[in-house]
Amino acid sequence: MAKKSISKGVIKDIIIVGVGVLVIWIGLQVAFGTQNPFYVVASGSMIPVLQVYDVLIVSGHVTFEEIDVGDIIVFNRPSDHDRVIVHRVASILNEDPKTIRTKGDANPASIPGTDFPITQEEYIGKVAYTIPQIGYVTQLLKPPINYVIIAIVIGIMVVKQMAKRKNEKVLSLSDPLEKDNPDTIEELSDISKVEKDLEYSENLGKLDIDESENKHEESDMSTDNDKSKFS
CATH class of the missing domain: 1.20.58 (Methane Monooxygenase Hydroxylase; Chain G, domain 1)
Structure with a gap:
């Protein structure tokens, strides 16, 4: 049980x-407007701004149309969507539909199929906050x-x-109300003693009354005998 x-x-x-x-x-x-608001930096392509194991908080409330040159964004790799990448917007390639080119700060140039072309379809969100080195915790979850x-x-x-x-x-x-509690047993035994003492006192009182009655009867008898003698 x-x-x-x-x-x-x-x-x-x-x-x-x-x-x-x-x-x-x-x-x-709901607060950050994206399905996954947290990402961990896995490479050094954005050093020194972003270090490996930095945690990024991404906001999806900033729409793709609002993105401008210099913003750091998170997006799916355009060639096959098999990786999530965080790079800086380097230029606007087209306005209709909007298409942009990105580049890692530590990379010498943009990489086709990785840094561009980025459209609304690949866009995840803009980096809103960075928490340094907290990503080491993710290694403990493996x-x-x-x-x-x-x-x-x-x-x-x-x-x-x-x-x-x-x-x-x-x-x-x-619990003092439990039957097996020593204090309760002692109290009950004390009550029992008091009851016995009262009963004993009552019996003594009865005995005293009986003895006094017997003495009275005996005195009456002796008086009668004295009378008979004088008579």
């Missing part, structure tokens, strides 16, 4: 954490370390549930 209760408690905690993460993620998507972290989190939840059940058990045992 205890194992089932612990399992239910752990599952409940996991569901709460999962729902919380989901709500936060959806909130961030197997097998991520499985170790998950096991540790579940272990903490199990210990938490066991400690909670232990505290509840201790509190129930210390």
Whole structure:
């Protein structure tokens, strides 16, 4: 029974954490207007402005039509969309439909099929904020370390549930209304002693009354005998 209760408690905690993460993620998507607002820099093509493992927060609320030369944007590689790239806008190739060319700050030139042509279809968003070096955390999420972290989190939840059940058990045992509580037993025994003392006192009182009545009867009898003698 205890194992089932612990399992239910752990599952409940996991569901709460999962729902919380989901709500936060959806909130961030709405706030930044893109399906994925976070990206990690994986190459040095934008050094020194962006370093490897910098985390980028991308805003999709800046439309492609608003993008201008000098902006740093995130986009899918135009040739086959197999990579996500972050480069700076180098020039506007066409206005209708709008087409741009990008280039990495550390690269000598733009790369065809990678830096251009970029259209609305490839555009993801404009870099709004940069968090330096936080991307190192993503290395911890790779197997097998991520499985170790998950096991540790579940272990903490199990210990938490066991400690909670232990505290509840201790509190129930210390309840003064419980039958097995020593204080309650002592109080009940004291009450019993008082009742016995009262009963004993009542019996003594009865005995005193009976003895006084007997003495009175004996005195009456002796008086009668004296009278008979005088007569």
